[in-house]
Amino acid sequence: MKSKFQSRAVKAAFGAVFALAFTFPVTAMDTAALKTEAVGVVKAFGGPLKMALQDGMKNGGPIHAIGVCNEKAPAIAAAAMASTGWDVARTSLKLRNPSNEADAWERDVLNQFEARKAAGESPDDIAFGEVVEVNGVKQYRFMKAIGTAEVCLSCHGDKLNPDVAAKLDGLYPTDQARGFSIGDIRGAFTLKKDL
Ligand code: HEC
Numbered sequence: 501m502k503s504k505f506q507s508r509a510v511k512a513a514f515g516a517v518f519a520l521a522f523t524f525p526v527t528a529m530d531t532a533a534l535k536t537e538a539v540g541v542v543k544a545f546g547g548p549l550k551m552a553l554q555d556g557m558k559n560g561g562p563i564h565a566i567g568v569c570n571e572k573a574p575a576i577a578a579a580a581m582a583s584t585g586w587d588v589a590r591t592s593l594k595l596r597n598p599s600n601e602a603d604a605w606e607r608d609v610l611n612q613f614e615a616r617k618a619a620g621e622s623p624d625d626i627a628f629g630e631v632v633e634v635n636g637v638k639q640y641r642f643m644k645a646i647g648t649a650e651v652c653l654s655c656h657g658d659k660l661n662p663d664v665a666a667k668l669d670g671l672y673p674t675d676q677a678r679g680f681s682i683g684d685i686r687g688a689f690t691l692k693k694d695l
Pocket of ligand 1: 570591592646647651652687688
């Protein structure tokens with residue numbers, strides 16, 4: 501009786517080891533593939549966004565470019581979503597547009613990003629992705645930090661031109677996205693996809 505139980509237990513243990521051996525690497529591989537895909541989606545969203553910002557700044561300065569960010573950022577996000585099938589957005593711990601507000605998972609990740617930056621990592625290298633389950637549906641979520649560069653300071657720095665400040669006040673009465681310095685984490689791209 502005892503030996504039968506033992507052999508069952510051994511079989512079960514083997515089964516578990518085999519299941520682990522076969523499922524774990526697949527899951528790890530899928531996650532790696534999803535991460536690679538997510539990095540590509542960040543480029544598909546961030547590239548055109550940066551171009552629109554640079555064009556706007558060149559053809560009319562920051563006042564004009566505020567309108568470009570205001571109107572084009574959501575449109576570029578929508579186009580990236582349509583072409584990739586991923587949900588893409590930007591968020592931050594200090595928001596300009598309240599509709600970019602972080603959910604609990606995103607806030608946690610943004611806090612981890614701040615800790616990683618404080619420990620010496622460059623914002624360019626800071627990213628995180630994982631599989632989560634929401635109401636029984638598995639989802640891959642990914643965030644990539646966005647650093648603050650010099651070009652960002654005319655609208656997110658601490659010394660704003662008064663006309664720029666006035667235009668921002670009008671569009672974003674609850675604006676918190678000022679006072680950033682070069683190298684700070686301005687926010688993050690945030691992506692998700694149902695699996
Ligand atoms: C010409 C002004 C301007 C410049 C320059 C600018 N931004 Fe913004 N930024 C805005 C505006 C306006 C919004 C709000 C967009 C919206 O309504 O979705 C915004 C929103 C954001 C957001 C979304 C989160 C939030 O606070 O709502 C991030 C992240 C961001 N900017 C990062 C940057 C970075 C990084 C740079 C430099 C590469 C930069 N911005 C340069 C005007 C600017």
